[in-house]
């Protein structure tokens with residue numbers, strides 16, 4: 001008889017009808033969906049993250065506040081002590097080792113994927129972050145919003161109102177466009193050897209870097225500046241919108 005696994009994914013809630021927006025959690029949700037691992041999301045209010053995660057035995061991810069972050073997972077395997085992990089890098093390594101098929105690193109591409117992800121973080125995530133963080137207030141309410149407003153400066157070192165000020169917006173959009181152009185050029189280069197469908201996978205199936213970029217685009221679309229996704233979705237021949245369309249089978253929220 002097959003061994004029963006019960007996975008709980010800890011995520012932070014929002015006011016959106018399907019509440020998932022956090023980019024780091026999306027990286028893990030993509031993997032769970034892709035590997036067809038049944039899981040249940042435990043939605044947390046921002047101010048409860050530390051208490052709930054410490055009570056289930058998830059390790060802290062930082063030495064200063066906030067010390068506990070999502071994603072975290074609890075994997076209960078019948079007959080064994082549950083595994084409780086935090087930090088997306090630790091979780092992805094565990095999921096890939098414990099549930100190797102299908103792999104998120106097709107054709108042993110782990111090192112190449114990590115190099116692509118570093119480029120995605122530098123060219124896209126780092127340019128989106130100060131656009132998205134102040135706009136996330138639109139999808140939070142009550143205690144979550146209060147906690148968020150009170151804690152972002154300590155977390156990121158910049159006050160919310162100084163992150164995406166009107167006078168810098170044009171330059172920040174231009175920088176994001178340049179970053180997307182750079183990644184688009186990288187993908188064109190890779191695609192000379194790859195198939196047509198995925199940006200960072202030479203197989204018929206997606207790879208971890210496709211999921212990481214997908215996680216950033218979902219986050220930008222859901223929590224970013226109003227109209228922001230409509231502005232960028234068609235850039236670079238519409239390839240960003242196509243990626244989210246192709247990732248549709250892995251976008252469910254359980």
Ligand SMILES: N[C@@H](CCC(=O)N[C@@H](CS)C(=O)NCC(=O)O)C(=O)O
Nearest residue numbers: 022023024066069070071087088089
């Ligand atoms: N290095 C961590 C970072 C995770 C992280 O920053 N998570 C945010 C949500 S995207 C969080 O839980 N923040 C808690 C807080 O701000 O109190 C990872 O990759 O999992």
